[in-house]
Amino acid sequence: xxxxxxxxxxxxxxxxxxxxxxxxxxxxxxxxxxxxxxxxxxxxxxxxxxxxxxxxxxxxxxxxxxxxxxxxxxxxxxxxxxxxxxxxxxxxxxxxxxxxxxxxxxxxxxxxxxxxxxxxxxxxxxxxxxxxxxxxxxxxxxxxxxxxxxxxxxxxxxxxxxxxxxxxxxxxxxxxxxxxxxxxxxxxxxxxxxxxxxxxxxxxxxxxxxxxxxxxxxxxxxxxxxxxxxxxxxxxxxxxxxxxxxxxxxxxxxxxxxxxxxxxx
Amino acid sequence: xxxxxxxxxxxxxxxxxxxxxxxxxxxxxxxxxxxxxxxxxxxxxxxxxxxxxxxxxxxxxxxxxxxxxxxxxxxxxxxxxxxxxxxxxxxxxxxxxxxxxxxxxxxxxxxxxxxxxxxxxxxxxxxxxxxxxxxxxxxxxxxxxxxxxxxxxxxxxxxxxxxxxxxxxxxxxxxxxxxxxxxxxxxxxxxxxxxxxxxxxxxxxxxxxxxxxxxxxxxxxxxxxxxxxxxxxxxxxxxxxxxxxxxxxxxxxxxxxxxxxxxxxxxxxxxxxxxxxxxx
Numbered sequence: 001x002x003x004x005x006x007x008x009x010x011x012x013x014x015x016x017x018x019x020x021x022x023x024x025x026x027x028x029x030x031x032x033x034x035x036x037x038x039x040x041x042x043x044x045x046x047x048x049x050x051x052x053x054x055x056x057x058x059x060x061x062x063x064x065x066x067x068x069x070x071x072x073x074x075x076x077x078x079x080x081x082x083x084x085x086x087x088x089x090x091x092x093x094x095x096x097x098x099x100x101x102x103x104x105x106x107x108x109x110x111x112x113x114x115x116x117x118x119x120x121x122x123x124x125x126x127x128x129x130x131x132x133x134x135x136x137x138x139x140x141x142x143x144x145x146x147x148x149x150x151x152x153x154x155x156x157x158x159x160x161x162x163x164x165x166x167x168x169x170x171x172x173x174x175x176x177x178x179x180x181x182x183x184x185x186x187x188x189x190x191x192x193x194x195x196x197x198x199x200x201x202x203x204x205x206x207x208x209x210x211x212x213x214x215x216x217x218x219x220x221x222x223x224x225x226x227x228x229x230x231x232x233x234x235x236x237x238x239x240x241x242x243x244x245x246x247x248x249x250x251x252x253x254x255x256x257x258x259x260x261x262x263x264x265x
Numbered sequence: 266x267x268x269x270x271x272x273x274x275x276x277x278x279x280x281x282x283x284x285x286x287x288x289x290x291x292x293x294x295x296x297x298x299x300x301x302x303x304x305x306x307x308x309x310x311x312x313x314x315x316x317x318x319x320x321x322x323x324x325x326x327x328x329x330x331x332x333x334x335x336x337x338x339x340x341x342x343x344x345x346x347x348x349x350x351x352x353x354x355x356x357x358x359x360x361x362x363x364x365x366x367x368x369x370x371x372x373x374x375x376x377x378x379x380x381x382x383x384x385x386x387x388x389x390x391x392x393x394x395x396x397x398x399x400x401x402x403x404x405x406x407x408x409x410x411x412x413x414x415x416x417x418x419x420x421x422x423x424x425x426x427x428x429x430x431x432x433x434x435x436x437x438x439x440x441x442x443x444x445x446x447x448x449x450x451x452x453x454x455x456x457x458x459x460x461x462x463x464x465x466x467x468x469x470x471x472x473x474x475x476x477x478x479x480x481x482x483x484x485x486x487x488x489x490x491x492x493x494x495x496x497x498x499x500x501x502x503x504x505x506x507x508x509x510x511x512x513x514x515x516x517x518x519x520x521x522x523x524x525x526x527x528x529x530x531x532x533x534x535x536x537x538x539x540x541x542x543x544x545x
Binding site (some may be wrong): 091104119125127142179245 | 338375407
């Protein structure tokens with residue numbers, strides 16, 4: 001039986017223009033940065049970017065023009081401040097407002113094979129006004145009004161993991177974000193991994209029957225962290241912010257795509 | 266006054282946050298909130314030794330702490346986790362049931378405590394797009410433990426009418442019922458000028474910080490403030506609290522970032538990151 005191990009560019013070939021692509025990890029932690037680099041190189045456009053919280057690589061994707069729509073509950077660089085290209089291009093992007101609950105329960109609805117999940121959330125805010133597609137329902141038992149969060153089915157999920165085998169049985173250490181749910185809900189799932197192993201040890205986070213491609217990508221989350229292998233490279237994130245504040249995004253992007261100075265330290 | 270050389274305004278805000286934590290409380294930490302993290306740790310090291318933290322960075326619950334760090338926050342949080350959660354669990358069931366206390370930092374606040382973390386200006390043609398509200402629009406529908414902090418109190422923050430509502434304030438009983446909202450609204454607010462609550466659905470000054478005149482607080486607020494009957498000066502941090510903050514909790518001064526902006530902020534960030542790289 002052949003395994004699913006492919007190159008980064010072969011994996012990126014699974015992404016079609018217009019796809020909803022779910023990126024795993026959280027803001028600056030265990031993000032599929034190497035994949036994002038290859039995705040920008042591929043020039044696939046018109047993507048809907050889905051993330052629990054979007055950070056460094058998402059800002060590069062937005063700055064490079066790969067993304068048309070954004071679905072996340074937070075797009076920023078945490079203590080490093082606003083995500084510069086997202087902030088700059090916000091007026092030109094289609095932003096689909098999400099929160100932790102709408103993302104988590106939207107994926108849960110998809111995983112349950114139903115159209116929505118209800119929750120006590122969003123009411124009394126303006127979110128329902130800017131998301132007219134999100135409806136409220138009356139509880140058949142108590143009569144209370146809840147928000148019915150629609151199912152979310154990404155076309156492609158990309159999860160960077162610490163260890164995987166060649167079939168995509170992978171483990172996650174620490175921070176789980178929404179990665180297990182994204183990997184199960186997406187039509188196609190790509191694993192990028194720090195290490196390829198014969199057999200993983202410990203509780204698994206992905207199921208091989210639901211993984212389509214596995215890519216060996218050591219340091220594939222850099223400059224975001226991959227606990228416990230490497231920390232957030234704060235200096236690099238700050239260099240990015242500084243470059244953008246000088247109006248030098250294009251120069252930074254060129255260096256990023258070269259993959260020399262950035263990502264190899 | 267003579268107090269300004271004993272403590273900074275950051276340290277006073279941290280102390281006010283710390284005093285809202287009671288022993289054995291569960292405190293939630295969002296992202297990019299060093300004043301809050303410092304406040305929780307200060308509480309743990311003084312009056313609340315049994316404090317437990319639910320942390321977004323690392324995605325876990327822990328009862329241990331480490332000095333504030335930018336590059337090492339995740340591994341510090343994950344060093345001895347009591348529990349690791351996914352956000353499916355956190356947002357779906359866990360936060361609703363364990364109901365931690367959490368301090369949020371709004372970009373705008375209205376008189377009844379509604380707040381905004383989504384956009385400044387018109388939603389469809391924003392003056393400034395903000396990162397987003399995370400889970401605030403969720404939590405403020407149910408939590409009885411919503412707390413706020415504003416490091417730079419101004420008329421741009423405290424406005425009669427929000428550009429966008431993403432956090433729910435103190436609603437009339439009837440409105441709450443109609444919207445299935447369980448939360449009574451924010452319980453407390455600390456700024457660089459004073460402390461407040463929203464008793465009766467109107468922002469109310471509880472205490473003014475040492476050296477700050479009530480008239481100045483009103484002038485910096487874009488709507489009339491109610492006054493608490495026992496309005497008083499905010500008790501300053503003790504010498505021990507200041508010492509713990511400077512020497513144990515945040516020797517790099519990461520908490521100061523929340524009061525800076527632009528080039529000064531980036532310069533401070535660079536200084537902190539360089540010191541971290543040197544092993545501090």
